[in-house]
Amino acid sequence: MVTLDKIRLDMAELQKLDQSVRSVEVHADTLDEALADAAVQLNTKVSNLEYEVKEKGFDGFFGIAKRPWFITVYQNAESVAKSAKFKELQKSGLMDMDEEIENIDRDGEFFLHHFGTDICLKVNLPVGEGKPVNLADILNDIKRPDTVDFDENLIKKFAAKGTGGVYETVGHYSRNPAADAIFVVDISKDELKATCTINPPALGGADVSHSQIETALKGQGVVAGISDEKIEALVDRPSYNVPVVVAEAVLPVDGRDAYIAYNFETDRSKMRAKEAANGQVDFKELNLIQNVVEGQPLAQKMLPERGKSGKTLFGRYLEAKNGKDINLPLGKNVTLDSDGRTILAACNGQVLLINDKINVEPIMEIDGVNIKSGNITFLGTVIVNGNVEDGYNVKASGNIEVNGEVGASTLESDGDIIVSHGIVGRDECKILCGGSLWAKFIQNSRVEVEENVIVQDSIMNCEVSAQHRIILQGKRAQITGGHLFATETVLAKNIGSAGGGTETVIEVGIDPRAKHRLEDLREMQEKALKELDELELNIQTLENTKKVRRVLPAEKEESLKRFNLRKNELSRENDEFNKEIEEILAHLRELKNIGKVYVSGTVYAGVKIFVRDEKDEVRANVKSVTFYYDEGFVRRGKYEKPDFEDVKGPEGYSNS
Structure with missing residues (x-):
């Protein structure tokens, strides 16, 4: 029967258990690391923990924008109860402080002492697979010349059930004070x-x-x-x-000084090159840059703690020192969170500890990109005062400025790319630019830009795609070989070469990205239709066989099911291809800018000019000409210098 008193006792026990549950707040790079840290602080196993996610961590993209986990961790009620039981057993002497209840095996033991005129016995029961106390050993020890009497049945009972950590009287002896x-x-x-x-x-x-x-x-x-x-x-x-x-005595405990918990590596000597899965070190990925994004927590000041005073054995007060406070290490481009102690990045860039202050640098300046620097990935603008050597890459969320030469490398930028000298790609260079590209010359490279390509000298044997214009306006301004796409305009002094040789193709009046996607879609559709034809032939053969024999072997029946599933899948893919192809064609038809090619010098024989997919193949050299679209044909008109006042560029790379 459940009584009110029983409920009160149960509630009191639950309250006692709840009060014993401790929690800690932990920051760590991964959830596993956070739980492992909490297990150490709570002095228990990870399996005994429950947690609440305060802020979910993020691994970042290539290590960029990495965010630590922030969790509150509790010890579960079951493990708290087990820990309480463990402490009781420790107090009774059943086990040592550093042993865990579920992992211990300990033999039973007994203690026999004479207090006053009584013979007293304490029996600790075995733990785990430990051996019980031997009754004969107790009786052997109790039978001394001064023993008066003892209760063997009581001793037998205590040997079997223990004494609960206390001494029990089991007999008497003749005491001599x-x-x-x-x-x-x-x-x-x-x-x-x-x-x-x-x-x-x-x-x-x-x-x-x-x-x-x-x-x-x-x-x-x-x-x-x-x-x-x-x-x-x-x-x-x-x-x-x-x-x-x-x-x-209860010794005083001095309070911990305030300190800064950094979310980034402050000792650059500890930053190591990335290792591949096979353990080999990739010396191009030196991991020397720690990118952060605006609003990312960089560090947190852990507040000083008050000291805990102590007492001597006689109760005299022992003073403790309080922890010392420190100033926040605020440098450039950082700010404080609302809590007044968390330091946040005020912009995208590289986090650095300079003169013990946290700084975020939005611009990274290096001497060159080579074996010393490794590949560069940076949330901001990168300025390279030397060359970008063959085989190395630069990725930036801002601009990339190279005051030297670019080799067989990859440059990726969300902003502009400026190359003071030239780009010598050796057929292995790739330039992806979210703004405009300026360069002295470009050779044997693949270039994709969202706005304009502006070159002073020449473009040779390149595949260049610009969503707006390709402009060459230097002394040579020569396009030789390759395939150039521009939605609006191509401007050059000379196109092609006097001796012929490599093919030169210029396309304007189209969206280069859309056209490339259209070509890819048509290629994929062609493969899908070819596979579909083969499937239909196989399906027809098997169905005809089934009509004749009425039943197909299990293997053939399975093949027929598989062929039909694949046919349906390819049919859906083909419908999707048709839909996207039609959307791209509609987009290309709706382009308002029909495109022009301006040539102030010579267009050599052999050059192919496409304006809105209409072709004009130049059979003989032509001078000072403008190619444009008119009523379904590519027309040639007199050269008139276009007005490109809206094309603004960095110093030394203007279009004039």
Whole structure:
């Protein structure tokens, strides 16, 4: 029957358990690391933890915009209860402090001592696979010449069930007070320690009890730091003629100083090159740049802690020092969060610790991109004062400025790319630009830009795609070989070469990206239709066989099902191809700018000019000409210098 008193007892037990549950807040790069850290702080296993996610972590993109996990971790109720039971067993002497309840195997043990005129027994039960106490051993020890009587049945009961960590009277002996053990309690001069030294009893003498030692300590004025565990251990296993500590002062604990918890590596010497899965080091990926995004937490000041005062054995106050506060290491382009102690990035860029201050640099300036720097990935603008050597890459969310030459490399930028000298691609260079590209010359490279390509000298044997214009306006301004696409305009002095040689193709009046996608779609559709024809032939063959035989072998029937599934899948893909192709064609038809090619010098024989997919193949050299679209044909008109005032560029790279 459930009574009100029973409910009250259960509620009190639950409240006690809830109060014993501790929690910690943890920041870490991964959830596993955060839980491992919390397990250390809570002194338990990860399997015993429950947690609440305060802020979900993010691995970032190629390590960019990485954000740590922030979780609150609790020890689950079951493990708290188990821990409480474990502490009770420790207190009873069943196990040592550093052992865990589920992993321990300990034999049972007994302690037999003479207190007053009583023979007292304490039995600790075995733990795990440990052996029980041997009744014969207890009886052998109790049978001494001074023993008067003992209760064997009671001893048998305690040997089997234990005494619950306390001494129980099981018999009597003939006491000789002159033979009692003698003990003395000494207090250190600094009042920090009290020791007990015991001289062993003779036959018929009484042992020193827990209450005797405690009474002696209090009799000398000890009011703090008395250790029941140490006294109990000394009573159980006396160390004779040796001073044993039984009480210690509560020492003061100085408060921890404030400190900065950094979310980035502050020691650049610890930054290591990336390792491949096989363990080999990729020396092009040196990981020397720590990118951050605006609003990303960079560090947090952990507040100083107050010290915890102590007491001497006599209760005298021992003062503790409070932790010291520190100033926040605020540098350039950082700000404080609303909590007043979390430092955030105020812009995208590279986080650096300079003169013990946190800075975010939106511009990265390096001497060159080579084996010393490795590949560069940066959330901001990159300025390279030298060359970008063959095989190395630069990726930037801002601009890329190269004051030297670019080799067989890859440059990717969300902004503009400026190359003071030239680009010598050796058929392995790739330029992807979210703005405009300026260069002295471009050779044997693939270039894709969202706005304009502006070149001073020449473009040779390149595939260049510009969503707006391709402009060459230097002394040579020569386009030789390759395939150039521009939605609006191509301007050059000369196109092609006098001796012919490599093919030169210019296309304007179209969206280069859309046209490339259209070509890819048609190629994929052609492959899909070819596979569809083969499937239909196989399906027809199997169905005809089934009509004749009425039943197909299991293997053939499975093949027929598989062929039909694939046919349906290809049919859906073909419908999607048709839909996207029609959308692209409609987009190309709706382009308002029909495109023009301006040539102030010579267009050499062999050059192919496309305006809105209409072709004009130049059979003989033509000078000072403009190619344009008119009523379904490519027309040639007199050259008129176009007005490109809206094309603004960096210093030294204007279109004029």
